Amino acid sequence: DAGITQSPRHKVTETGTPVTLRCHQTENHRYMYWYRQDPGHGLRLIHYSYGVKDTDKGEVSDGYSVSRSKTEDFLLTLESATSSQTSVYFCAISAGDQPQHFGDGTRLSIL
Amino acid sequence: GDSVTQMEGPVTLSEEAFLTINCTYTATGYPSLFWYVQYPGEGLQLLLKATKADDKGSNKGFEATYRKETTSFHLEKGSVQVSDSAVYFCALVNFNKFYFGSGTKLNVKP
Numbered sequence: 001d002a003g004i005t006q007s008p009r010h011k012v013t014e015t016g017t018p019v020t021l022r023c024h025q026t027e028n029h030r031y032m033y034w035y036r037q038d039p040g041h042g043l044r045l046i047h048y049s050y051g052v053k054d055t056d057k058g059e060v061s062d063g064y065s066v067s068r069s070k071t072e073d074f075l076l077t078l079e080s081a082t083s084s085q086t087s088v089y090f091c092a093i094s095a096g097d098q099p100q101h102f103g104d105g106t107r108l109s110i111l
Numbered sequence: 112g113d114s115v116t117q118m119e120g121p122v123t124l125s126e127e128a129f130l131t132i133n134c135t136y137t138a139t140g141y142p143s144l145f146w147y148v149q150y151p152g153e154g155l156q157l158l159l160k161a162t163k164a165d166d167k168g169s170n171k172g173f174e175a176t177y178r179k180e181t182t183s184f185h186l187e188k189g190s191v192q193v194s195d196s197a198v199y200f201c202a203l204v205n206f207n208k209f210y211f212g213s214g215t216k217l218n219v220k221p
Contacts, residue, residue: 031207041213042200042213042214043155045209050207090154090155092155094204094207094209096207097206097207098204099145099160099204100155100157100202100204100209102147102154102156104153105152105153105154
């Protein structure tokens with residue numbers, strides 16, 4: 001299995017608080033992605049990274065920021081969490097035009 | 112732009128039935144195509160892939176053939192098991208961008 005670790009796996013927090021999710025890889029892949037998965041919406045891309053300090057927005061980036069200071073770590077931050085950001089968040093990695101490999105997900109509940 | 116369309120679910124089958132989940136795509140150039148499977152509470156796992164026209168991807172009894180003339184990549188299995196119950200996603204990658212279908216839930220009854 002591809003070496004991808006997401007942390008935390010579960011989190012409950014309150015509206016208005018900042019939240020940071022971490023994705024760590026041991027594969028040295030160039031590309032990293034954050035998705036959210038919600039019933040009826042499938043997978044939606046939030047942000048992705050194509051190298052250290054190189055990131056770009058996906059289709060649902062509003063309210064989220066990312067950072068990648070090292071090849072192995074890709075952080076997703078909700079600056080001020082809202083209930084609409086309750087979701088399951090998946091990190092994925094890829095070596096270019098190769099299959100993405102996914103982490104086990106973070107289940108985030110915002111009350 | 113590029114996109115993937117797959118059949119709506121849920122699909123409910125009896126054990127040992129034949130499975131087809133339809134997937135069609137729109138893409139410029141020469142995308143690679145994938146099927147992923149997601150079991151409850153888990154992330155997506157790569158099930159099979161095909162990188163060029165007429166390639167057949169296969170794994171665990173599942174097969175899909177890259178049909179460029181019909182822009183399709185339908186997933187098939189000859190005899191499903193209860194353990195195949197999951198959500199299946201069709202996907203493509205083109206110029207380092209990934210596109211996923213909306214997922215098809217498969218329920219297999221004993």
